[in-house]
Amino acid sequence: xxxxxxxxxxxxxxxxxxxxxxxxxxxxxxxxxxxxxxxxxxxxxxxxxxxxxxxxxxxxxxxxxxxxxxxxxxxxxxxxxxxxxxxxxxxxxxxxxxxxxxxxxxxxxxxxxxxxxxxxxxxxxxxxxxxxxxxxxxxxxxxxxxxxxxxxxxxxxxxxxxxxxxxxxxxxxxxxxxxxxxxxxxxxxxxxxxxxxxxxxxxxxxxxxxxxxxxxxxxxxxxxxxxxxxxxxxxxxxxxxxxxxxxxxxxxxxxxxxxxxxxxxxxxxxxxxxxxxxxxxxxxxxxxxxxxxxxxxxxxxx
Amino acid sequence: xxxxxxxxxxxxxxxxxxxxxxxxxxxxxxxxxxxxxxxxxxxxxxxxxxxxxxxxxxxxxxxxxxxxxxxxxxxxxxxxxxxxxxxxxxxxxxxxxxxxxxxxxxxxxxxxxxxxxxxxxxxxxxxxxxxxxxxxxxxxxxxxxxxxxxxxxxxxxxxxxxxxxxxxxxxxxxxxxxxxxxxxxxxxxxxxxxxxxxxxxxxxxxxxxxxxxxxxxxxxxxxxxxxxxxxxxxxxxxxxxxxxxxxxxxxxxxxx
Amino acid sequence: xxxxxxxxxxxxxxxxxxxxxxxxxxxxxxxxxxxxxxxxxxxxxxxxxxxxxxxxxxxxxxxxxxxxxxxxxxxxxxxxxxxxxxxxxxxxxxxxxxxxxxxxxxxxxxxxxxxxxxxxxxxxxxxxxxxxxxxxxxxxxxxxxxxxxxxxxxxxxxxxxxxxxxxxxxxxxxxxxxxxxxxxxxxxxxxxxxxxxxxxxxxxxxxxxxxxxxxxxxxxxxxxxxxxxxxxxxxxxxxxxxxxxxxxxxxxxxxxxxxxxxxxxxxxxxxxxxxxxxxxxxxxxxxxxxxxx
Numbered sequence: 102x103x104x105x106x107x108x109x110x111x112x113x114x115x116x117x118x119x120x121x122x123x124x125x126x127x128x129x130x131x132x133x134x135x136x137x138x139x140x141x142x143x144x145x146x147x148x149x150x151x152x153x154x155x156x157x158x159x160x161x162x163x164x165x166x167x168x169x170x171x172x173x174x175x176x177x178x179x180x181x182x183x184x185x186x187x188x189x190x191x192x193x194x195x196x197x198x199x200x201x202x203x204x205x206x207x208x209x210x211x212x213x214x215x216x217x218x219x220x221x222x223x224x225x226x227x228x229x230x231x232x233x234x235x236x237x238x239x240x241x242x243x244x245x246x247x248x249x250x251x252x253x254x255x256x257x258x259x260x261x262x263x264x265x266x267x268x269x270x271x272x273x274x275x276x277x278x279x280x281x282x283x284x285x286x287x288x289x290x291x292x293x294x295x296x297x298x299x300x301x302x303x304x305x306x307x308x309x310x311x312x313x314x315x316x317x318x319x320x321x322x323x324x325x326x327x328x329x330x331x332x333x334x335x336x337x338x339x340x341x342x343x344x345x346x347x348x349x350x351x352x353x354x355x356x357x358x359x360x361x362x363x364x365x366x367x368x369x370x371x372x373x374x375x376x377x378x379x380x381x382x383x384x385x386x387x388x389x390x391x392x393x394x395x396x397x398x399x400x401x402x403x
Numbered sequence: 404x405x406x407x408x409x410x411x412x413x414x415x416x417x418x419x420x421x422x423x424x425x426x427x428x429x430x431x432x433x434x435x436x437x438x439x440x441x442x443x444x445x446x447x448x449x450x451x452x453x454x455x456x457x458x459x460x461x462x463x464x465x466x467x468x469x470x471x472x473x474x475x476x477x478x479x480x481x482x483x484x485x486x487x488x489x490x491x492x493x494x495x496x497x498x499x500x501x502x503x504x505x506x507x508x509x510x511x512x513x514x515x516x517x518x519x520x521x522x523x524x525x526x527x528x529x530x531x532x533x534x535x536x537x538x539x540x541x542x543x544x545x546x547x548x549x550x551x552x553x554x555x556x557x558x559x560x561x562x563x564x565x566x567x568x569x570x571x572x573x574x575x576x577x578x579x580x581x582x583x584x585x586x587x588x589x590x591x592x593x594x595x596x597x598x599x600x601x602x603x604x605x606x607x608x609x610x611x612x613x614x615x616x617x618x619x620x621x622x623x624x625x626x627x628x629x630x631x632x633x634x635x636x637x638x639x640x641x642x643x644x645x646x647x648x649x650x651x652x653x654x655x656x657x658x659x
Numbered sequence: 660x661x662x663x664x665x666x667x668x669x670x671x672x673x674x675x676x677x678x679x680x681x682x683x684x685x686x687x688x689x690x691x692x693x694x695x696x697x698x699x700x701x702x703x704x705x706x707x708x709x710x711x712x713x714x715x716x717x718x719x720x721x722x723x724x725x726x727x728x729x730x731x732x733x734x735x736x737x738x739x740x741x742x743x744x745x746x747x748x749x750x751x752x753x754x755x756x757x758x759x760x761x762x763x764x765x766x767x768x769x770x771x772x773x774x775x776x777x778x779x780x781x782x783x784x785x786x787x788x789x790x791x792x793x794x795x796x797x798x799x800x801x802x803x804x805x806x807x808x809x810x811x812x813x814x815x816x817x818x819x820x821x822x823x824x825x826x827x828x829x830x831x832x833x834x835x836x837x838x839x840x841x842x843x844x845x846x847x848x849x850x851x852x853x854x855x856x857x858x859x860x861x862x863x864x865x866x867x868x869x870x871x872x873x874x875x876x877x878x879x880x881x882x883x884x885x886x887x888x889x890x891x892x893x894x895x896x897x898x899x900x901x902x903x904x905x906x907x908x909x910x911x912x913x914x915x916x917x918x919x920x921x922x923x924x925x926x927x928x929x930x931x932x933x934x935x936x937x938x939x940x941x942x943x944x945x946x947x948x949x950x951x952x
Contacts, residue, residue: 122759130769139791143790198683217690220936235921323783326901330905374782378783386771489842494840504835
């Protein structure tokens, strides 16, 4: 039976392909693990010098002093501050623009606005950083009579521009996914479009919108070039929104070039990377959990 | 009772089929005679298409399904663990409800599977294209536009191309899943004519919701209801004097 | 409800609606203005710097004069390298997720992994590239290390786009092929992939745009402050447009003096990245329109 034999080798080939493809697909997971391994490999040696608590909650970041101090609390606060204020701007704008695209805009404008948001997402962060430096910074400095225009407000505005496309496009998907029957039922009961959007559509899309907001926040907290260029760079705990800060990402990007190889400073920057990685990983897992739970139970629980 | 020894090409023995926990077919035992047309009829959801797709293991593609019992093709159980579904499908062709040519040229639609099955000789390939298209009476219509996309053909032409594509593999059996339900009456008539000539060389099993069609083209008819084979008999008998009252009710349109 | 109170209640309901719709339209307008404002401003200030010389000459006089050619070339190499890494890996992953392991624990783990990889901050990719490619594998700071780092960065984008494109191929194509006794692999390779190709390419182009604009991942893995000559091998350091902008705008003694060069470089980068994105957007809408199935 020649045919049988031939088909046997074919089946072996099929199984081999499946396993090979599975391995390559699994590479994404391996890479994630590899990132963690190498962050730890270069970051852990720091903790021979200082404790984890001193590192996380130490309020002094003087990595090049003698003796050096590696407290990243001011950097963490800096990251949280710019992210918080960026979300204050980006969340309403992102969600409202998604509502506009999904529910209100005429077809032509909808397509254009979607393209605009996609292009906004495509703007390189260094370009936004540059814009913040040469335009927003000087304007803020003059208008509010500040010592520097490179501060939390500036960083928050530019970060918001980066986070809006994420929030808007994911929210839009969530709004589209609301079954038409819900809307029709609401209209049939005499509700206005506004009432339908606020009371039926947005609540039904809420888990998707939450995912969007979390991912937008993750995007903002992990963003580097913008905060490197416009946050001002002061490694101190800010007292006002016009103070300069030095978020974690900015600190890593600015100092890695100068940190001597495998010095305490070098290890401290990798350790900062671990903190950053953990925060964004947590955000992403939460987002994944929310969107997944929603998929399983459906909108019936709302 | 059957007295003459008949040549059965496919036999199912006590076949059950499950989608998850749902039992879509129960205890189906049928013998399909070689070089005859067998029609499977019944209301939608009765399991007739499911049975058809079991015969060439197309239901393998759906996750969470399970088959019990035996389906013998030339005395070999096609669900035995050492059987490659690919080999089975080379010998049992299928035509679908909606014409589904590939977005390739007419020529490449026909040659796609034979080439992958190992036919390299270009003369042989060309002869195969002509022969298959002639068998479905499409050759004269398309011989000058073989390089054009199959998507440019009309629905009826596309369906005949799909039949030609299946014939090019020189199968023994052709399964047809409501092949004319998406076509106009003229195209339907052409396909029915085609089935009549094809049965000289092929065994044809056709699912149809159209009882006149079953009566016109088939020698045997099986009537399905709620996943059970209610009656399997010569078509003439089914449509004139069925053994089961239930069949008669369906045929005469007393329920549907 | 009598007519009058009904009317006044309706009036207040419609008033709320007008207010809300106003806010919604305003937000859309603000976003549009933000993009157009940035683009217009960069264009107005940058176009004077764009000359033939600027695009084809290396920088001179300690980077206060001359052009940006090495940075353009460097970005080109890094981007091409990144897509060479990410495209095959991404397509293979997408095939596995859509055709082989639709459900189950393995595909669930892979999906979570891909989502988390997509969320890793770009500067952390830079740290990883430094720790793994530059230090551990001893590549040094070079095109290879930078391209690999960027490739991993855009991998989730490519996987997502390829998955969507493959899912859009009608199931009937697969059935038709399998029913002819064609193997699963041949069906994927000859029917599914060709049909999904335009969509996959669109995703690849978007990935290229993303890679071309990234700064943080290449800062410690590939990018040089200044190189006098063009790279000769994949183990050379290169200049890159985004890093060049950062350097000119922040780390010099002539920051004000080199403003025109900065605007010019920003304009070139924007034109490159948004041009690439625009091609992808137009391609995608053409695919949607021309879909014959």
